[in-house]
Amino acid sequence: MLTDPRTHQVDPRKLASKKVDLDSHLPVAELKRLVEALASDAGDVSVHLSFGIDEQRIRYIRGNLAARVEVVCQRCLGTVSIDIQSEMNIGVVWDDEQAKHLPKHYDPLIVEEEFVDLVDVIEDELLLSLPFVSYHESEQCADDSRCAVEAVEKEETNQIRSDRDNPFNVLEKLKSSK
Numbered sequence: 001m002l003t004d005p006r007t008h009q010v011d012p013r014k015l016a017s018k019k020v021d022l023d024s025h026l027p028v029a030e031l032k033r034l035v036e037a038l039a040s041d042a043g044d045v046s047v048h049l050s051f052g053i054d055e056q057r058i059r060y061i062r063g064n065l066a067a068r069v070e071v072v073c074q075r076c077l078g079t080v081s082i083d084i085q086s087e088m089n090i091g092v093v094w095d096d097e098q099a100k101h102l103p104k105h106y107d108p109l110i111v112e113e114e115f116v117d118l119v120d121v122i123e124d125e126l127l128l129s130l131p132f133v134s135y136h137e138s139e140q141c142a143d144d145s146r147c148a149v150e151a152v153e154k155e156e157t158n159q160i161r162s163d164r165d166n167p168f169n170v171l172e173k174l175k176s177s178k
């Protein structure tokens with residue numbers, strides 16, 4: 001069902017009232033936005049989802065996603081396989097207002113129409129679960145000579161990132177360079 005591009009659209013409320021369980025495999029190659037963040041389109045995502053309605057009449061999508069994907073090692077720039085996974089606990093709502101009133105343990109999914117592209121939802125979850133940077137284990141890395149300086153580099157990267165987050169830091173730098 002999930003692997004046919006014509007049937008990505010699902011009616012989550014109908015699936016919830018029917019208490020549908022979904023176990024499927026989704027080729028990573030079909031997830032174009034995810035592939036852009038990876039080193040290759042190899043692999044499958046295993047998808048286990050349960051649709052249902054809780055005691056507060058909230059329609060939910062619960063379950064987990066898992067995949068082994070290939071990303072670029074930030075130390076040697078080779079390909080490294082990593083396992084990613086995501087626990088999903090989504091409350092299906094019609095609008096922002098309803099989303100605000102969802103119990104905290106739900107992530108809101110606003111579905112204004114009848115249908116939603118389930119593969120899009122899955123892809124969003126996987127993108128969020130990708131680590132910011134990945135490395136080989138040091139013995140498998142083509143360039144483990146840099147392991148010793150890695151800690152320093154990480155610190156520098158954090159410094160750059162916090163400068164970027166805070167525009168005032170940049171202003172300070174401009175001032176001091178004058």
Ligand SMILES: [Zn+2]
Pocket residue numbers: 073074075076077078135136140141142143
């Ligand atoms: Zn490496």
